[in-house]
Every structure is written in C-alpha cells, then in structure tokens.
Amino acid sequence: MSQHPVVIVGGGFAGVYTAQALLKRKIPVTLISETNHFTFTPLLHEVATGSLITHDVIFEFESFFHSKLFRFIRGRVEGIDREAREVMLGEEKIPYRFLVIATGSTTNLYSIKGTEHAYTLKSIEDAVKLKRAILSRAQDADRHVAITVVGGGPTGLELIFDIDQMLDDLKRKNRTADYDLRLIHATDVFCKGGGERIQRYIARALRRAKIEVVCNAHAQAMTPDSVETTVGSFHSDVTVLCAGVRPNTDVFSGVLELDAQGHIPVSTTLQTIKDSHIFALGDVISLANQPVSKLAQTAVREAVIVARNIARLSHNAHATLAVYQPRVIGMLFSLGYGNGVGTIGRSIVKGVMAWYIWRTVYLFKTPGLSNKLRVAFSWTLGLFKGRDLSEL
Ligand SMILES: Cc1cc2nc3c(=O)[nH]c(=O)nc-3n(C[C@H](O)[C@H](O)[C@H](O)COP(=O)(O)OP(=O)(O)OC[C@H]3O[C@@H](n4cnc5c(N)ncnc54)[C@H](O)[C@@H]3O)c2cc1C
The missing domain is CATH 3.50.50.60 (FAD/NAD(P)-binding domain)
Incomplete structure (x- = not known):
C-alpha cells in the first residue's frame, strides 16, 4: 500500500x-x-446578519479529526x-x-459586468464582509440605504428575510434611519420545485415583510451604487449576488x-x-x-x-461497488426569525413549526459537539441580548 x-x-x-x-x-x-477549516454554509446568512458569530459555523480540521491516520495539508x-x-x-x-x-x-458571476462591486455569500469571509458593509452604511444616520439581493433561491431568500429583521433591529435603535430592501429574481416563482403552496407562502411572506420584489429580471451590470437589470436600473448601496x-x-x-x-x-x-x-x-x-x-x-x-x-x-480490485441513487429527503429554509417553510418527505411544513424544525435539524447537523454547543449558546444568548451588531 x-x-x-x-x-x-x-x-x-x-x-x-x-x-x-x-x-x-x-x-x-x-x-x-x-483553508484550515470547514464552513457550515447553511448558517452563513446568520453570521452575515449577526444571529451567530464566525466561530459558530467554522471548525478547524485538526481539532475535529483526532486520528493518527489523518493528515491535513493547507x-x-x-x-x-x-x-x-x-x-x-x-x-x-x-x-x-x-x-x-x-x-x-x-x-456564479455569469457575465454580469461590475461584479467586483457586489458581495457574495459562499465563505465565512464573505459573510463578515457583507455584515460590515450593511452595518457601516445602515448605521450612518443621515443616509437612506438601499440593499439589493440578486437571486431568489433558498440562499437569497434566507438572507433577505434575515437582513430585513436586522434592519428592523437597527431602526429600533435609530428611528430616523431609512432603508429599502429589494429582491431581484429571474422568474416569478420562488422555490420552483417546492409546489404551489410553498410558492404562495413565500410570496405572502415577502409581501408581509414589505420587501420589494422585482420578478422576471436578470442583473446585467453592477456599479458601487446601482444594479442594472433587463427591466430597469435600481439604486443600490449594497448589492449581494446569490444567483447560483x-x-x-x-x-x-x-x-x-x-x-x-x-x-x-x-x-x-x-x-x-x-x-x-x-x-x-x-x-x-x-x-x-x-x-x-x-x-x-x-x-x-x-x-x-x-x-x-x-x-x-x-x-479487492474487482469488488462489486455501491451505487449512488440521487434523492432529496426534504428541504427546509428559514424566512427570518420564527418563520420557515419546506418539505419533509411528502409533507409541507410552514411557519414557526418549520422554523423550529429547521433550527433543530441544522443544530444537529453542525459537526462536532463543541460547535453544536456554541451554536445553541449563541441562539440562546440572542433571545436575551438580541443579535450581534458589531462590524465583525
Ligand atoms: C450560503 C449557502 C447556504 C446553503 N444552504 C444550504 C442548506 O440550507 N442546505 C443544503 O443542503 N445545502 C446548502 N447549501 C449548499 C451546500 O453548502 C453545498 O451543496 C455543499 O457545501 C457542497 O459541498 P462540497 O464539499 O461539494 O463543496 P464546498 O462546500 O464548496 O467545499 C469545497 C472545498 O474545496 C476547497 N477547494 C476548492 N478548490 C480547491 C483547490 N483547488 N485546492 C484545494 N481546495 C480547494 C474549498 O476551499 C472548499 O473548502 C448552501 C450553500 C451556501 C453557499
């Protein structure tokens, strides 16, 4: 060998x-x-919006694999x-x-021009940069701030509902602050594979949160303060690209x-x-x-x-091998604190129950006991202290 x-x-x-x-x-x-760490991506939007901190969603390989048979090379x-x-x-x-x-x-930056002006959400660094960008602009009391999320898939939706609630928290601290939150989506259906009930639920949640939704629009270019799309140009101080x-x-x-x-x-x-x-x-x-x-x-x-x-x-070089059969057991996502939607098997779950199951599932899926405890602790602390609004 x-x-x-x-x-x-x-x-x-x-x-x-x-x-x-x-x-x-x-x-x-x-x-x-x-990098020398694993990132638990399903909870990155919570880092970008202050419900969790960076160390809740990353773990260092060497501390996780306690085995002489394991070697890490960065x-x-x-x-x-x-x-x-x-x-x-x-x-x-x-x-x-x-x-x-x-x-x-x-x-995927597609062939959109000026994507260097956009933020993304794929790594822990992305989440920190995005949080800093939103907070640094939103806490400037004299300005009206426009935030645009491009892409209404699960990542874009989870993020925009959390940003909405973070901005609400900021508004409670500074009543003169003024924000616009906009979602640009390539079709007029959210969660295509999820069925009509889920799609209607998401559309209703967006309306209730007063998030402006621009449907059937493709982003074409981005500048430091705008997004140009196939249906028009929009002012945007912070643009997040979550389109795939x-x-x-x-x-x-x-x-x-x-x-x-x-x-x-x-x-x-x-x-x-x-x-x-x-x-x-x-x-x-x-x-x-x-x-x-x-x-x-x-x-x-x-x-x-x-x-x-x-x-x-x-x-045995001639062994019979196992076969992978694609199957998605269920899909749950959060629509902000206390609200969620998705499917488990053939059943549809919505509202606080879906959110609660979503949180529990991801808590259990967080690798390693110490990370599980950290996430549980941050969520519990958040109940009493609110989200972490430091620019970190
Ligand atoms: C914000 C966000 C939210 C998500 N939410 C969910 C969810 O709720 N549920 C769900 O099921 N899925 C979710 N996903 C999707 C899920 O994260 C991915 O499907 C999953 O991470 C794929 O795992 P992977 O190991 O193939 O790739 P990745 O997680 O992308 O890992 C690839 C790794 O390879 C490293 N790498 C790349 N190139 C090289 C190289 N040349 N040399 C050395 N290292 C390299 C990278 O640094 C990275 O560490 C989400 C994704 C994102 C971005």
Missing part, C-alpha cells in the same frame, strides 16, 4: 464527510484544502498527473492511490473530462468516467448528464458511497 492511500481535495461537506467515513474504516486520509491544488497518480500543490507532488475530488463550487454557483473545476480542465458547465461527469459509483482511481462528489459532479442537486445533504450521502467503494477497492 502506498504512503498516501487516499488523497481528498477540498474540505467542504463532501471532503470532510468522506474523510470521516474513511477514518472510521481505519483508512489513512490526506485532506488538502485552501494549500490550493493546481492540477493532477493521472499517469503518475500525483496531486500538484505548488512545488510539491502528493502521491495517491485513490483520489477524491471535492472542490465544490464558487459563486458553478463547479470549482478549472484546475482539472484538460486532465479530466468536464461537461459544458464544468461539472465532472461520474458513474453511479461516483468514479470519474476514464479513471476508476479518481472519485468525485458534491457540487462538482454531474451524473448521467444531469448536475446533481447542489446540497449539503447530497454531498453527505455521496460521501458514504465514496468511502464504501474505496474501502471495497482497497481490499
């Missing part, structure tokens, strides 16, 4: 859960990632040599027996086959088409010419299959 039997590139949901499942099977793992992989079975990391070359590609996704993601696979182009959108096509065993020693999962893959739902729950389920298949192949 070679020195590095399994190398995982990417420390998001896909990479971390694969590492965890392999370590449980006593298979040594080298995890390479750009760095950005720049390519792979399939022939030599090596991963390129600057000058260094890391050999692998099995390679797992879990480099996830990055904000694209796979983070540029470094593999030319070495691995990529589809037109940049996904890595994989078989149902989650192996790349041409190289059975390379597995891919999470936001980077497409399966049978279809991108797989870009969800944490998908990445976590795929991780179990990847680990199982690597374990089987480690013992």
Whole structure:
C-alpha cells in the first residue's frame, strides 16, 4: 500500500464527510484544502446578519479529526498527473492511490459586468464582509440605504428575510434611519420545485415583510451604487449576488473530462468516467448528464458511497461497488426569525413549526459537539441580548 492511500481535495461537506467515513474504516486520509477549516454554509446568512458569530459555523480540521491516520495539508491544488497518480500543490507532488475530488463550487458571476462591486455569500469571509458593509452604511444616520439581493433561491431568500429583521433591529435603535430592501429574481416563482403552496407562502411572506420584489429580471451590470437589470436600473448601496454557483473545476480542465458547465461527469459509483482511481462528489459532479442537486445533504450521502467503494477497492480490485441513487429527503429554509417553510418527505411544513424544525435539524447537523454547543449558546444568548451588531 502506498504512503498516501487516499488523497481528498477540498474540505467542504463532501471532503470532510468522506474523510470521516474513511477514518472510521481505519483508512489513512490526506485532506488538502485552501483553508484550515470547514464552513457550515447553511448558517452563513446568520453570521452575515449577526444571529451567530464566525466561530459558530467554522471548525478547524485538526481539532475535529483526532486520528493518527489523518493528515491535513493547507494549500490550493493546481492540477493532477493521472499517469503518475500525483496531486500538484505548488512545488510539491502528493502521491495517491485513490483520489477524491471535492472542490465544490464558487459563486456564479455569469457575465454580469461590475461584479467586483457586489458581495457574495459562499465563505465565512464573505459573510463578515457583507455584515460590515450593511452595518457601516445602515448605521450612518443621515443616509437612506438601499440593499439589493440578486437571486431568489433558498440562499437569497434566507438572507433577505434575515437582513430585513436586522434592519428592523437597527431602526429600533435609530428611528430616523431609512432603508429599502429589494429582491431581484429571474422568474416569478420562488422555490420552483417546492409546489404551489410553498410558492404562495413565500410570496405572502415577502409581501408581509414589505420587501420589494422585482420578478422576471436578470442583473446585467453592477456599479458601487446601482444594479442594472433587463427591466430597469435600481439604486443600490449594497448589492449581494446569490444567483447560483458553478463547479470549482478549472484546475482539472484538460486532465479530466468536464461537461459544458464544468461539472465532472461520474458513474453511479461516483468514479470519474476514464479513471476508476479518481472519485468525485458534491457540487462538482454531474451524473448521467444531469448536475446533481447542489446540497449539503447530497454531498453527505455521496460521501458514504465514496468511502464504501474505496474501502471495497482497497481490499479487492474487482469488488462489486455501491451505487449512488440521487434523492432529496426534504428541504427546509428559514424566512427570518420564527418563520420557515419546506418539505419533509411528502409533507409541507410552514411557519414557526418549520422554523423550529429547521433550527433543530441544522443544530444537529453542525459537526462536532463543541460547535453544536456554541451554536445553541449563541441562539440562546440572542433571545436575551438580541443579535450581534458589531462590524465583525
Ligand atoms: C450560503 C449557502 C447556504 C446553503 N444552504 C444550504 C442548506 O440550507 N442546505 C443544503 O443542503 N445545502 C446548502 N447549501 C449548499 C451546500 O453548502 C453545498 O451543496 C455543499 O457545501 C457542497 O459541498 P462540497 O464539499 O461539494 O463543496 P464546498 O462546500 O464548496 O467545499 C469545497 C472545498 O474545496 C476547497 N477547494 C476548492 N478548490 C480547491 C483547490 N483547488 N485546492 C484545494 N481546495 C480547494 C474549498 O476551499 C472548499 O473548502 C448552501 C450553500 C451556501 C453557499
């Protein structure tokens, strides 16, 4: 057996859960990632709006994986040599027996001009920058502040309802403050896959919160104080781009086959088409010419299959492999404090009950006991102290 039997590139949901499942099977793992921590993305909007603080949603790999079989290397992989079975990391070359590609996704900027003026929500740094931008402008008492979220998918919706409540909290402190909150959405349906009842519920919640909704509009250009769309130009002091993601696979182009959108096509065993020693999962893959739902729950389920298949192949090169069957168990999202909507199996849940289940589910899904306790503590503290409105 070679020195590095399994190398995982990417420390998001896909990479971390694969590492965890392999370590449980006593298979040594080298995890390479750009940062030394995992980010629990489903709660990033709460950091951007002060319900949680940064350390509630990140955890350092080394403190999580207490195993001699685990090795972490911080760095950005720049390519792979399939022939030599090596991963390129600057000058260094890391050999692998099995390679797992879990480099996830990055904000899709489409071909919108001036996106450098927009904020995004993909990393902890993004959440902190966004919070700072909103607070620094909104706390300036002499100004009217316009905030625009581009993209009415789950991330855009969760964020805009939380921003609305953060602005309400600021208004209570400074009654002269004046804000405009606008959502720009490419269609006139929210949560397309969710069914009519969910769509109506979301539309009603937006109306009740008095969030201006601009439907059937595509952002075309952004400046420091405006967003231009296909239906007109809007004043905007803070613009957040949440209109989707694209796979983070540029470094593999030319070495691995990529589809037109940049996904890595994989078989149902989650192996790349041409190289059975390379597995891919999470936001980077497409399966049978279809991108797989870009969800944490998908990445976590795929991780179990990847680990199982690597374990089987480690013992027997001709073993029968486990097959991944795409399935989304449910989808819940929050519409601000005390309100939520979504599906669990075939049932629709709404209102405070949905929000409560949403919080409980994400609390239990937060990896590691100390992080769970931190999140629970921050939420409890928030009940008494309100949100954290420091520009951090
Ligand atoms: C704001 C937000 C909210 C979300 N909410 C939900 C939700 O409520 N429910 C849900 O199911 N899903 C949610 N998602 C989607 C979910 O986060 C993703 O589907 C999931 O993170 C995919 O996991 P991944 O490991 O494939 O990718 P990622 O989590 O993107 O991780 C990829 C990792 O690879 C690293 N990396 C990338 N390139 C390289 C390289 N070349 N070298 C080394 N390291 C590299 C990155 O730094 C990162 O650590 C949300 C996403 C966002 C952004």
